[in-house]
Amino acid sequence: MKYPIYLDYNATTPCTEEVMESMLPFFSNHFGNAASKSHPFGWVAENAVEEAREKIAQLIGAKSKEIIFTSGATEALNLAIKGTFEAFLPGKQHFITCQSEHKAVLDCFEEIEKRGGEVTYLPVDEMGKISIDQLVKAILPTTKAICLMWANNETGIIHPVEEIAKLCEDRNLILITDAVQAAGKIPVSTQGIHLMAISAHKLYGPKGIGALYVRHNHELPKPLAQIHGGGHEKGMRSGTLNVPGIVGFGKAAELRMEEMNEEANRLQKLRNQLQEGLLKISDTQLNGSQDNRLPHVCNIAFSGVEGEELLKRVNQKVAVSSGSACTSISPKPSHVLKAMGLDPDLGRASIRFSLGRKTSEDEILQTVDWVEKVVKELRG
The missing domain is CATH 3.40.640.10 (Type I PLP-dependent aspartate aminotransferase-like (Major domain))
Known part of the structure; x- marks a missing residue:
């Protein structure tokens, strides 16, 4: 596979x-x-x-x-x-x-x-x-x-x-x-x-x-x-x-004690690159504060698309989730985003991107291109 x-x-x-x-x-x-x-x-x-x-x-x-x-x-x-x-x-x-x-x-x-x-x-x-x-x-x-x-x-x-x-x-x-x-x-x-x-x-x-x-x-x-x-x-x-x-x-x-700080700096740069690329897509927004957050995570909402279809299509080439793995089987919007006051439809059309040790800049560029392509197609 x-x-x-x-x-x-x-x-x-x-x-x-x-x-x-x-x-x-x-x-x-x-x-x-x-x-x-x-x-x-x-x-x-x-x-x-x-x-x-x-x-x-x-x-x-x-x-x-x-x-x-x-x-x-x-x-x-x-x-x-x-x-x-x-x-x-x-x-x-x-x-x-x-x-x-x-x-x-x-x-x-x-x-x-x-x-x-x-x-x-x-x-x-x-x-x-x-x-x-x-x-x-x-x-x-x-x-x-x-x-x-x-x-x-x-x-x-x-x-x-x-x-x-x-x-x-x-x-x-x-x-x-x-x-x-x-x-x-x-x-x-x-x-x-x-x-x-x-x-x-x-x-x-x-x-x-x-x-x-x-x-x-x-x-x-x-x-x-x-x-x-x-x-x-x-x-x-x-x-x-x-x-x-x-x-x-x-x-x-x-191992984390040895590499945590250096890796966090690397991932923050890649995360920011990913986030900036995705937010250039029209009618998108960052869920949550830009400040005081983990260096490897961003959560993006995509207006004008159906959440379940968005996740299904994006996952063909990029493995992501709509929230916690423990509750991702549920079609309901994330309880976290709901608590933040996000509209239920927008909550369902939100994706969590979380980066790690094997994430490369090339993968970030491919991800931005693929997500943009999927969103444009779903919006017709």
Whole structure:
């Protein structure tokens, strides 16, 4: 099969050669269970896991003991959100999140509401930004935690995390952040954060492995386990560890530390070139702010075309999406763009372009030409 140009790196990224090579021995020669403490097979696996844990911790400015391995960011967010809710039971609880969060967050809070929790969903403006004033006003005496993503997966908009972290510190509130799209792409820090979800497959590591940063040495409670059976990962996430996946995650984190800044500069130039080319097409607009966003993402709306047909045609030569991979099967307009006030038809006719390590200038030029051709044909 001849694949199209890939510009959907926010959905997933390919494993690098170095990551795959690091994993292979742990499928064969070093196949031990990291929980087998009585022989060398287990010792080798355990050592590899701890080395990877240290590398991942370094990527986000944490201590290795604060990294809890999960099957991915969705599980990490479930542990963070539901586990925090259960840690405060019984008693009235209030949480604050945002209308433009990932569905993994929104669905967790929907479940918490079913269990009797109260949730405030902050609006965003037409640029995709929240108001700190509205956030402050939303805090109640029963507020236990604030949950806001570091960077939006559809628009790339970055929330003012440092300001929010200080607010949480001053109010003694737990801060949960989905840093899946930020970690390994831009510098992130755990300063002032209590719980942070990250995922390997968004930063050139394998699928099926993620982590939750859990702040230690703090008076606020840690989340309660959601999976029981053996007490692995300090009792917070039971289950046999995915040693090859963890090793690959560690290698991917190590590589991102080395190349992240240089790569971000390269991709920002290519993204700007792509964006400028696409916005020259008549009746197009950028969704979200030009400022303070991820360097490799742009979200463009194309007026005068039917969204489903636009996506189908563009994907013949350029692999892109209309939003989160978790909800792209739905014909409904993106909930993120809807929260930003975008007209439903325009929301459906919007495309997220996300660039990555293999993106070249030639691919950007081909993409602009192809999208322009498709849009003109669909407009007749």
